[in-house]
Amino acid sequence: MSSRRRVLITGAQGRLGTAFRKAWTSHDDEVIALSRQELDVKDAESVMKQCERYQPNIIIHTAGYTDIDLAEEEPEEAYRINAYGARHVALAARAVGAQLVHFSTDQVFQGSSEQSYEETSYPLPVHTYGASKVAGDRFVQAIHPQHLIVRTAWLFGTSSIKEEISSAACSSRSSIWHAESTVIGCPTYVPDLIHHVEEMLGQRCHGLYHVTSSGSCSMQEFRDAIGALTPAIDWQQSSSDQAQRRARRPERVVLEPAALIRTGIPPMRHWYEALADWMNRNV
Known part of the structure; x- marks a missing residue:
C-alpha cells in the first residue's frame, strides 16, 4: 500500500512482538509498540482507551499467555489473556475500524x-493453553469481520542461534526448544512469517490462515x-521429559496452508532453507 499506515503492536516486548516492531520500523508506517504495562489485554477499558487514543489502521496482536504447563495450574489466567484478551482487542479493533x-x-x-x-479442520485441544487459544480465535471470528487469524507453529529466528537456545531465551514452555525429540511439527522462520503477514495485509486477506515454513520434521x-x-554450537537439550510435564503434548501436528494457496500467495520456503539462512546470518 502506498499510504502511510499506523500500526499498533500488542505484547511488544515479547519475542514475536519485538520481531514485528523491528521489522516494521524499516517501513514508512508509524509503529506504536505497546508493552503489557502500557496495554494490558486483560483490561477491556485499557485496550479500548489505547486504541481510541492512537486510532491504528492495523493492530498486530502478539500478546499472549504461552506457558503450556503453567496454564494447567493457572487456567483462569490463560483464559483471561488468550481468550478474553483477544475479545477485548477484537472489540477495540472493530470500534476504531482497524484490521486485526x-x-x-x-x-x-x-x-x-x-x-x-487444514484451516477447516476441527480444533480439539488436549491442554488448557490450546483450549484458551481456540476460545480467543472464536471471539475474534465472531466479533470483527476485518480479522486475519494467523495460525502458526514452532517459531525460530527472532535472534541469534546462541541466544535462542540459551536458558534465558527458552523460558516459555511453548517454545520450539522445549519440544520433545519425537514430536513432529512445522518449524517456522519468523522473518519469513512477518514477510508473509505483510503480503497478506497488502492483498487484504481476511479469515483464518495456516502460515508456517514449508515441510515438517521431528524435533x-x-x-x-x-x-x-553449526557443529560448534554447544547444544543443551531440555532436561524435562513428558513424565515431568503437567500438560500432555500433541504428538504430530502438521499445518496445511490450504487457504494461503487459494489466495495465490506462495507458501513459505522450506524450514531447512530458512534455518541455513538464519545460521549464515547469525552464527
Whole structure:
C-alpha cells in the first residue's frame, strides 16, 4: 500500500512482538509498540482507551499467555489473556475500524492424525493453553469481520542461534526448544512469517490462515539439522521429559496452508532453507 499506515503492536516486548516492531520500523508506517504495562489485554477499558487514543489502521496482536504447563495450574489466567484478551482487542479493533492480525497456534489440534490439518479442520485441544487459544480465535471470528487469524507453529529466528537456545531465551514452555525429540511439527522462520503477514495485509486477506515454513520434521531432526550446520554450537537439550510435564503434548501436528494457496500467495520456503539462512546470518 502506498499510504502511510499506523500500526499498533500488542505484547511488544515479547519475542514475536519485538520481531514485528523491528521489522516494521524499516517501513514508512508509524509503529506504536505497546508493552503489557502500557496495554494490558486483560483490561477491556485499557485496550479500548489505547486504541481510541492512537486510532491504528492495523493492530498486530502478539500478546499472549504461552506457558503450556503453567496454564494447567493457572487456567483462569490463560483464559483471561488468550481468550478474553483477544475479545477485548477484537472489540477495540472493530470500534476504531482497524484490521486485526491475531496469532493462533498449532496447539489447538489433538495431534494424533497422520494427515495434515487444514484451516477447516476441527480444533480439539488436549491442554488448557490450546483450549484458551481456540476460545480467543472464536471471539475474534465472531466479533470483527476485518480479522486475519494467523495460525502458526514452532517459531525460530527472532535472534541469534546462541541466544535462542540459551536458558534465558527458552523460558516459555511453548517454545520450539522445549519440544520433545519425537514430536513432529512445522518449524517456522519468523522473518519469513512477518514477510508473509505483510503480503497478506497488502492483498487484504481476511479469515483464518495456516502460515508456517514449508515441510515438517521431528524435533530431533530439527536439532540434528542445527548440529550439522553449526557443529560448534554447544547444544543443551531440555532436561524435562513428558513424565515431568503437567500438560500432555500433541504428538504430530502438521499445518496445511490450504487457504494461503487459494489466495495465490506462495507458501513459505522450506524450514531447512530458512534455518541455513538464519545460521549464515547469525552464527
